[in-house]
Amino acid sequence: MSDVQDHSVLKWIRGELDSSLELARHALESYVDESGPETELDGCIAQLHQVRGTLQLMQLYGAAMLAEEMELVAKALGSLGEKRRKESAEALMVGLAQLPEYLEKIESGSADSPILLLPLMNELRAARDASLLSEVALFAPDLEGKLLPADGTQDANPELPAVTRKLRYQYHKALLDWYRGEDATGGLERIAGIFRDLEESAWTDQVKRLFRVGQAVVNALRDGGLDSGIATKLLVGKIDREIKRVIDVGEQVVAETPANDLMKNLLYYTACADSSDPVVAQIRQEFDLTHGPHG
Structure with missing residues (x-):
């Protein structure tokens, strides 16, 4: 209308x-x-x-x-x-x-x-510290189905909590560099590298996917395809909650109870990004975001 x-x-x-x-x-x-x-x-x-x-x-x-x-x-x-x-x-x-x-x-x-x-x-x-709006459903109506956990249990990597614990400190340092703007590009590059290491170390599709989508957003921020504003900083910072969950309860539990609201927000920003980064392109294809909010 x-x-x-x-x-x-x-x-x-x-x-x-x-x-x-x-x-x-x-x-x-x-x-x-x-x-x-x-x-x-x-x-x-x-x-x-x-x-x-x-x-x-x-x-x-x-x-x-x-x-x-x-x-x-x-x-x-x-x-x-x-x-x-x-x-x-x-x-x-x-x-x-x-x-x-x-x-x-x-x-x-x-x-x-x-x-x-x-x-x-x-x-x-x-x-003003209000929750972010996620309108992903408007442009990717079948997203819910794609975010459902896979049928059948997948093996989880028992070593992942130990790997994650080691990387979390580096992630916090890189986040601070980005937040403070002292070495924003370096901070974003290190965050992307940490997410890539976590994706490669995870065994379940759900946890691999979370860190791959995180990489897409961070790569788009690094190449200027997204603005580093308060919202994107909060969003990338929220991935820490999932990192901590992996350390506290292990990969299996995180895979079975995925943070879909966080995932939808990350996917929304991936669809918004004006970026030719290969990880961004891969995520857009996987989730059928090619028509994105601007398309």
Whole structure:
């Protein structure tokens, strides 16, 4: 339905929306630069609230969802510590720059497609510690079937917990290098290498696959096919939970109770990546993500 909606009315209201977003941006800049008065932040929140209401009335649901995420981040800013406030304000600035571009595309005849805004919405959600949205089902409807554990039990590698324990410390060091930006490319290269070693050491399809998909995302981050934002950092960091599970309960248990939500998020970002990396290509083919959210 939304694909064929008439968005010509957007022309008449675009000026008002752009002006509200511009006011919100100025208010946010004043608040951040001056560590300014709370009234500036209140002004930013009020403008975003107005934009969101207008977009909802116009049934531009993707744009309205983005405006809502921006409003929620603006509301959270005042209660964040200084470092997080800076990161979150940056994510909000990106949103304020991208929403007008998105509206322009719709005005030129593109469909209102929330999935195109998902990486940005996840940046904003990560900025306020909300769970990430996973819309993989929208573009890979048969994914659930592909993520089911294989029939019949597969042998697990009894040595994997010991191998994993050794590699986990290196993984933490590499993550820190990436997070802090001191040696981001080197950190990502080492993370990819560790995931490759874990994939080669695992015996079950489920655990091998987790580390292969992890590699795809990290390779795409390394070659610039994905942005290293808060959301992708959190996501790659979440693989640590599975690494710890392998150490604590062994490969067999992890293979039988796979972390499918994590896997779906990793696959979503693999589908979004603008990367010609061979591991990315292999995962896209295996999970039929070739048509991805942009295709």
